[in-house]
Amino acid sequence: MAAKLLPIGLLISALACKPPSASEQMDSAVSWVGTAGMAGEAWLRHASPDKYTRQTLELSHKSLIDIGTSLLKSLPAGIDSATVDSALARSSTHIALMAQLVEQKNSPDFRTLLDSLYADERVVKQLADSVEAKEQ
Amino acid sequence: MKKILQITLGIITSVGGFLEIGSVTTAAQAGALFGFQLLWAIALGTICLIFLVEMSGRLAAVSKHTIVDAMRERFGFPFFFFVLIGMVLVAFLVLIAELGGIGFALQILSGLGFPLWALPVSLVVWLMMWKGTFSLIENGASLLGLVTISFAVAAWKLNPDWSSVGASLLPTLPEQDKVKYGYLAVSILGASISPYLMYFYSSGAIEDEWDRSYIAMNRVIAGFGMTLGGVLSICVLIVAAIALRPKGVQVDTFPQAALLMTTALPRWGFYLFAFSMLFACFGAALEISLAIAYFFAQGFNWNWSENLEPSKNARFAFVYTIIILVSAVPLMLHVDPIRVTMLAMALTSATLPLAIVPFLFLMNDPIYLGKYRNGWITNSVVGIVVLISFVLAIISIPLQIFGG
Amino acid sequence: MDLVRDVLDKKLVDREQCDMGRASGLIMQFGEKTQPHITHILIGGPTLWMRIHPALGRASEKLARLWGPKSKEPVRIPWSHVETVGKDIKLDVVAKDTGALDWEIWIARHFIERIPGGGHEEEE
Numbered sequence: 001m002a003a004k005l006l007p008i009g010l011l012i013s014a015l016a017c018k019p020p021s022a023s024e025q026m027d028s029a030v031s032w033v034g035t036a037g038m039a040g041e042a043w044l045r046h047a048s049p050d051k052y053t054r055q056t057l058e059l060s061h062k063s064l065i066d067i068g069t070s071l072l073k074s075l076p077a078g079i080d081s082a083t084v085d086s087a088l089a090r091s092s093t094h095i096a097l098m099a100q101l102v103e104q105k106n107s108p109d110f111r112t113l114l115d116s117l118y119a120d121e122r123v124v125k126q127l128a129d130s131v132e133a134k135e136q
Numbered sequence: 137m138k139k140i141l142q143i144t145l146g147i148i149t150s151v152g153g154f155l156e157i158g159s160v161t162t163a164a165q166a167g168a169l170f171g172f173q174l175l176w177a178i179a180l181g182t183i184c185l186i187f188l189v190e191m192s193g194r195l196a197a198v199s200k201h202t203i204v205d206a207m208r209e210r211f212g213f214p215f216f217f218f219v220l221i222g223m224v225l226v227a228f229l230v231l232i233a234e235l236g237g238i239g240f241a242l243q244i245l246s247g248l249g250f251p252l253w254a255l256p257v258s259l260v261v262w263l264m265m266w267k268g269t270f271s272l273i274e275n276g277a278s279l280l281g282l283v284t285i286s287f288a289v290a291a292w293k294l295n296p297d298w299s300s301v302g303a304s305l306l307p308t309l310p311e312q313d314k315v316k317y318g319y320l321a322v323s324i325l326g327a328s329i330s331p332y333l334m335y336f337y338s339s340g341a342i343e344d345e346w347d348r349s350y351i352a353m354n355r356v357i358a359g360f361g362m363t364l365g366g367v368l369s370i371c372v373l374i375v376a377a378i379a380l381r382p383k384g385v386q387v388d389t390f391p392q393a394a395l396l397m398t399t400a401l402p403r404w405g406f407y408l409f410a411f412s413m414l415f416a417c418f419g420a421a422l423e424i425s426l427a428i429a430y431f432f433a434q435g436f437n438w439n440w441s442e443n444l445e446p447s448k449n450a451r452f453a454f455v456y457t458i459i460i461l462v463s464a465v466p467l468m469l470h471v472d473p474i475r476v477t478m479l480a481m482a483l484t485s486a487t488l489p490l491a492i493v494p495f496l497f498l499m500n501d502p503i504y505l506g507k508y509r510n511g512w513i514t515n516s517v518v519g520i521v522v523l524i525s526f527v528l529a530i531i532s533i534p535l536q537i538f539g540g
Numbered sequence: 541m542d543l544v545r546d547v548l549d550k551k552l553v554d555r556e557q558c559d560m561g562r563a564s565g566l567i568m569q570f571g572e573k574t575q576p577h578i579t580h581i582l583i584g585g586p587t588l589w590m591r592i593h594p595a596l597g598r599a600s601e602k603l604a605r606l607w608g609p610k611s612k613e614p615v616r617i618p619w620s621h622v623e624t625v626g627k628d629i630k631l632d633v634v635a636k637d638t639g640a641l642d643w644e645i646w647i648a649r650h651f652i653e654r655i656p657g658g659g660h661e662e663e664e
Contacts, residue, residue, distance in 0.1 A: 035392050042405075048394075
């Protein structure tokens with residue numbers, strides 16, 4: 001009985017340690033950029049608290065940085081890592097600035113940055129589609 | 137007239153009890169990732185729950201036993217104890233998740249992190265149990281829970297393609313991410329078919345002194361109440377599918393979930409979500425605490441009644457006091473309530489046979505139910521539920537590892 | 541009477557309709573010439589845990605000596621006190637006098653009554 005369980009146990013624990021794939025990470029990046037955008041829109045409409053908005057933007061920023069770091073190791077061949085890196089870095093920088101503007105309650109500059117973020121969003125989405133295509 | 141009022145209150149309670157952090161989180165994730173495709177899972181779970189809740193009420197009204205009473209007597213102490221351990225452990229995890237849900241709602245409203253809210257929240261829940269009566273808890277928490285109707289308003293405002301919605305009542309497989317899909321289906325079923333609801337409902341029927349004259353009313357309450365609850369869950373899925381999926385926003389964290397209704401209800405969507413979660417999770421926390429305490433008290437035949445002051449049912453009060461306070465501890469230690477929720481939902485599916493199989497035996501036992509035993513339709517539906525839940529039990533654990 | 545179905549694990553209720561636990565075990569007497577018959581109902585305690593496993597029964601005995609109402613013997617109700625056996629077993633006793641509520645009273649005194657709003661066990 002124990003002899004049968006051991007290889008199954010090892011298999012399960014090996015699979016449990018399976019890291020997310022590059023396309024899963026890119027989907028997550030798209031998710032966080034989208035989250036920052038939606039949170040930003042709600043704040044501009046005065047429909048959500050400052051603290052929540054700032055904390056969510058900071059969470060998006062941090063998540064994008066983490067994804068950027070771990071992605072560099074797992075990108076499939078044919079995807080330029082510098083392009084991905086700069087797209088994620090640009091998004092996360094914009095988001096970090098947006099978080100600061102929330103604290104300063106500076107809506108006009110926030111609006112400008114939010115529009116830049118939408119442009120970033122399109123780029124990140126395109127990259128995510130490319131990564132997914134290359135992985136298949 | 138009195139019966140109409142009772143039916144209304146019963147339905148409100150059922151609606152309020154259905155939505156909680158498990159059903160909202162799983163429905164929102166499902167909508168964000170798979171659009172309308174997982175709607176069938178909510179529908180199936182709801183249908184099963186209707187039958188199970190109706191059975192719980194009927195058992196109490198006819199035999200004057202709660203499910204736990206009857207289970208101890210019919211199956212003896214060792215089996216009862218085995219089920220106790222399983223049910224209480226899973227319910228305890230769900231309780232932690234619900235307290236976390238309240239904490240998260242307060243976090244997004246105030247900016248203060250949920251670990252700071254954990255102890256105050258559990259103290260408030262405990263105080264309601266300590267000082268409140270059964271009607272106060274049942275009706276008060278449920279009336280507050282009506283704010284969750286905002287999910288339906290949001291879904292309606294987003295103008296979904298209703299024919300697509302209808303088509304999604306039939307199961308289909310996705311082209312990608314089949315593992316994640318399966319895991320979410322399991323979690324949705326676990327979120328809908330919560331055993332603690334059955335135990336709570338049958339105890340409530342005894343607290344409210346139901347008899348055979350309540351059998352028809354029981355059917356109405358179970359049917360309408362759970363249906364409305366299921367519809368609200370479906371609305372959460374629809375809103376996530378339309379508002380979040382096109383943007384690629386996934387619901388991995390509570391702050392992301394908070395954005396759910398900001399598209400449909402631009403001015404108030406955020407706050408309606410926060411208060412919906414606050415009240416829904418609060419009601420659920422009360423129900424689960426009671427369900428766990430009832431399990432012990434009924435199984436061992438201690439005094440138990442939420443209408444008595446604590447010293448008159450000391451062991452019952454002791455149990456709920458301990459579990460409520462202990463469940464705050466993981467949250468204070470920053471354990472993520474969303475993780476706990478997903479784990480609890482999958483474990484619920486895995487342990488469903490433990491709850492349902494003995495229950496099914498009881499519902500066919502002439503000693504308890506006489507001529508009010510289950511008919512073949514009820515037995516078939518529940519039998520299929522048991523089969524599905526057993527299969528899910530085998531699949532859900534490795535899926536938890538792949539997809540979690 | 542089917543002992544397992546009708547007596548074991550049934551609710552026990554006293555003269556004043558007070559819940560006093562469940563029949564966790566039975567003591568029977570076997571005589572050479574007489575039919576085996578029940579002499580006592582056992583309530584709670586190590587008897588209950590023994591039904592899962594003897595080791596648990598012994599552990600429960602040890603724990604009961606260290607903590608809680610340190611009752612010396614398991615609670616035994618003579619069969620002569622049984623009035624009726626139906627949905628539950630009605631006994632012609634007062635629960636508090638039998639020792640069946642020892643744990644309830646102990647927990648009430650040591651925990652519940654010390655918390656504000658807990659009330660008092662003895663109040664009527």
